[in-house]
Amino acid sequence: MAKMNLKPLGDRVIVKPITEEERTKSGIVLPDTAEKERPEQGEVIAVGPGKRMEDGKRAPMEVKKGDRVVFTKYSPNEVEIDDVEYLILKEDDVLAIIEK
Amino acid sequence: MAKMNLKPLGDRVIVKPITEEERTKSGIVLPDTAEKERPEQGEVIAVGPGKRMEDGKRAPMEVKKGDRVVFTKYSPNEVEIDDVEYLILKEDDVLAIIEK
Amino acid sequence: MAKMNLKPLGDRVIVKPITEEERTKSGIVLPDTAEKERPEQGEVIAVGPGKRMEDGKRAPMEVKKGDRVVFTKYSPNEVEIDDVEYLILKEDDVLAIIEK
Amino acid sequence: MAKMNLKPLGDRVIVKPITEEERTKSGIVLPDTAEKERPEQGEVIAVGPGKRMEDGKRAPMEVKKGDRVVFTKYSPNEVEIDDVEYLILKEDDVLAIIEK
């Protein structure tokens, strides 16, 4: 994989979606639904410094680089680097971490 | 039941919906209505660390693993693991705990 | 009446709607209107621990078990236990307590 | 007038609308408009304990029992007690007090 040179701002995370084959191996299936906002799987590639709270401090991120996650694709911010597709999400769009 | 390897973030909970047969045994019936957002029953499989408050601390979760709950299925985040369907909800979508 | 085994979360209350006959006896009539959100009468069967404030504490509930109340049925969360219909409401949907 | 036995919650007030005849005597006319939300006159019959602030305390009510008020009928929560119609409002729907 090419070196990721995107540094997310705030509580954003950059996620690389997982291909169908990889998904099948994990045993976790995210069923196709009529709903346009359905959960997907991906790998966290980079995380921002965290959301700034009202007191000026940042809330620490719950996900970290390398985490395998289930997320909901609310805002389709797609970026393509060297022919690989990435998504830039808010951490709140990440539903759960898949533990290994 | 397969070991759950999903760790919810924030105030999210993972719930396994209860089948019609199990529902009948509990004596609790959630009537079918025209409303698309009707309450359902389920078992809590995993809970997140709690919602972060403005002061940076987390509010403790009210539900815990193993709780039988009534919830409203607002945001249909369905995940299927080894052919079992799970839902990822916000704790605020959980209406009540069914005491044994 | 069957023992209620539902424990509401947060600032939710479980209410048993009052039948037409009982309503007439109380002298309080809630007129039928074209509005779909009209007030109803009921008896509080169970109350949650209270809404969590920003400082982490819970605001005490204003209603208690046994209160006869007037409420507005915004979110139709109906549950049926042993053929009796209950509603799960937010305390803010309760407009007033009927004093005896 | 029958004894009012409704105790409003939070910052709610119970108001008895004033009849056309009484309105004319006061010299204040609330013109009929095409707007469905037009101000009305009424007498405050009961007031709640006040809205709970973020610090857990209650903001004192600005209106009190017996006040003649101008209010806007946003949320038509009508209750009929012994053939008399009452309205349950939020204090914020009360625009002004008519001083005697």
Place this chain on the structure above:
Amino acid sequence: MAKMNLKPLGDRVIVKPITEEERTKSGIVLPDTAEKERPEQGEVIAVGPGKRMEDGKRAPMEVKKGDRVVFTKYSPNEVEIDDVEYLILKEDDVLAIIEK
């Protein structure tokens, strides 16, 4: 002018709209536009005690009785006292004070 006996609540103000003739004299013209929310001129007749802040105190009002103001008529709360039309506004609907 008849004595105003309406006491506004919170951050509300009572304004007497200025007639076309008076407007022309002031040199300020508020052009007719297709927008339904266009600014108008008026005289402040009464002011409320101020909006309550989260700490329980009231923010002092910026306008005072006698001020000539430009306001936007968002919420058409019209009251007629002895054949004179008044408007009850939130202070935030007042855009500017016309200095003499």
Place this chain on the structure above:
Amino acid sequence: MAKMNLKPLGDRVIVKPITEEERTKSGIVLPDTAEKERPEQGEVIAVGPGKRMEDGKRAPMEVKKGDRVVFTKYSPNEVEIDDVEYLILKEDDVLAIIEK
């Protein structure tokens, strides 16, 4: 230019839009777009005392009288004084100051 006798409230500013000729001289062009909310240029004629914060203090204004600004005309509050058109805006509608 006639003396401006309008004193804006809160965080409002009064702006005199710049004519097409003046605009061309500045080298800054605000292209016509299909979007109805496009930026415009103007001169700040008067500023309010600043927005009141939750602690009761006012946030100081970023713009001052005489500033040449780029703003977005969200809320078309137009006032005409001695045949000159002015706009009353919230400071947040001002995007940038044009430095001389």
Place this chain on the structure above:
Amino acid sequence: MAKMNLKPLGDRVIVKPITEEERTKSGIVLPDTAEKERPEQGEVIAVGPGKRMEDGKRAPMEVKKGDRVVFTKYSPNEVEIDDVEYLILKEDDVLAIIEK
């Protein structure tokens, strides 16, 4: 490039979009989608002093002049200076910094 004489207010940033040719060189492609809000690349030309927090202080900006960024063009505030197009954005519309 002409000297930028626009000083953004609050947490706004002025961005110069990057041309198709420059984009290709960076290896980052932002795919055309049906979505009207798709990420773009640009160079930060000027930054505001930061968003004012509730305590009156300003949150420091995360981006600085010269940063190459990926942003979402929510609010199309375009300005043209000496035939060069610039965009005025809120910092929150900036998704990530492209590290060199």
